[in-house]
Amino acid sequence: MKNLQLVDLKTQYEKIESEVNAAVLNVLKSTAFINGPEVKSFQAEFENYLDVKHVIPVANGTDALQIALMALGLKPGDEVISPSFTYIATAEVIGLLNLTPIFVDVDKETFCMNPDSLKAAITSKTKAIVPVHLYGHCAPMDEIMEIANEHGIAVIEDTAQGIGSNYTGKDGVSKKAGTIGTVGTTSFFPSKNLGCYGDGGAIMTNDDDLAAMIRMVSNHGQSKRYYHDVIGVNSRLDSIQAAILRIKLKHLDTYLYERNIAANFYNNEFSERPELTVPKTASYSDHGFHQYTLILNGVDRDELMKHLDKKGIPSNIYYPLPVHEQKSFAEIFEDRVSLENTDYLKMKVISLPMHTELDEEQLEFITSSVIEFLDQ
Ligand SMILES: *Cc1c(COP(=O)(O)O)cnc(C)c1O
Numbered sequence: 001m002k003n004l005q006l007v008d009l010k011t012q013y014e015k016i017e018s019e020v021n022a023a024v025l026n027v028l029k030s031t032a033f034i035n036g037p038e039v040k041s042f043q044a045e046f047e048n049y050l051d052v053k054h055v056i057p058v059a060n061g062t063d064a065l066q067i068a069l070m071a072l073g074l075k076p077g078d079e080v081i082s083p084s085f086t087y088i089a090t091a092e093v094i095g096l097l098n099l100t101p102i103f104v105d106v107d108k109e110t111f112c113m114n115p116d117s118l119k120a121a122i123t124s125k126t127k128a129i130v131p132v133h134l135y136g137h138c139a140p141m142d143e144i145m146e147i148a149n150e151h152g153i154a155v156i157e158d159t160a161q162g163i164g165s166n167y168t169g170k171d172g173v174s175k176k177a178g179t180i181g182t183v184g185t186t187s188f189f190p191s192k193n194l195g196c197y198g199d200g201g202a203i204m205t206n207d208d209d210l211a212a213m214i215r216m217v218s219n220h221g222q223s224k225r226y227y228h229d230v231i232g233v234n235s236r237l238d239s240i241q242a243a244i245l246r247i248k249l250k251h252l253d254t255y256l257y258e259r260n261i262a263a264n265f266y267n268n269e270f271s272e273r274p275e276l277t278v279p280k281t282a283s284y285s286d287h288g289f290h291q292y293t294l295i296l297n298g299v300d301r302d303e304l305m306k307h308l309d310k311k312g313i314p315s316n317i318y319y320p321l322p323v324h325e326q327k328s329f330a331e332i333f334e335d336r337v338s339l340e341n342t343d344y345l346k347m348k349v350i351s352l353p354m355h356t357e358l359d360e361e362q363l364e365f366i367t368s369s370v371i372e373f374l375d376q
Pocket of ligand 1: 062063086087089090158160187199200201
């Protein structure tokens, strides 16, 4: 059996190796390392895939979030609502820009932002909402957009884990995650569902004026060469990464399908066990399975992880400490609504290996090892 890894990037690379190597060499020979034709082509192809008017490639997913907040013109003291049960980057940029982070709870079934909790947290100071499509499952965008529109609040979809997932609205129309709110952001970190071979990110929007502002902010606040209208940053996707992403984008739907095959295997083996709650997929969403995450019911998580580790099976906890409990946030966040699901999930979740290269032998070994632990 192949060695088990949380994410197997090597085997995935080997399948596209000659194509990737040729594309990278082409960039080297062209010396168009920054803003070259590969970046422009990737941008156009990604716009087409997502069915969105504007994609603005940037250096990473954290920059994408920061630039989106800057382009919306938020001011210190403005409140920005996000879940606490997320990767630190979602909230970090809120703190970095001296905005006030307000954390709301997630749903226990989907791990995504809970609309009732969101409603309870809104004040006249709320200027933006940042739902996260956690683990590849879409947040309930109809409810979130309804609340946002009622109050005139911007919505920034953090799509770093959910790229390629489809959300079907109450009107029956399906859209790609990240293209429903005011603006969407994503990351091309290597382990993400669409990952490059270094750092990368992108911002998506259908709003022409906002897109222009995002382009300006991400390029030193420059309106024309050497004229800087606003304070900006320097955040670019490089041409080598764009060339790799062009190849991987063609495989994204297959990659998502392969993740679903692995998740179905896990679900079939686990769904009858009362000790395990398998991940749910709501009717309005499909699932990108960036992570395959179980909720443990009365199972000693540390002991299970030790048991798996002894057998060479890696597992992980996303996330052991929610943002509102992080030391860095102790002084700046305001405790407004109950985060009981967040506090529950942080103690109960465990994520198993999930990637595009899991074969049946590996899946069989992982699932039987988990069940062996439950039965002992
Ligand atoms: C990975 C991730 C980010 C940040 O992406 P980087 O490219 O690593 O900066 C932001 N939000 C979420 C939810 C993520 O998983």
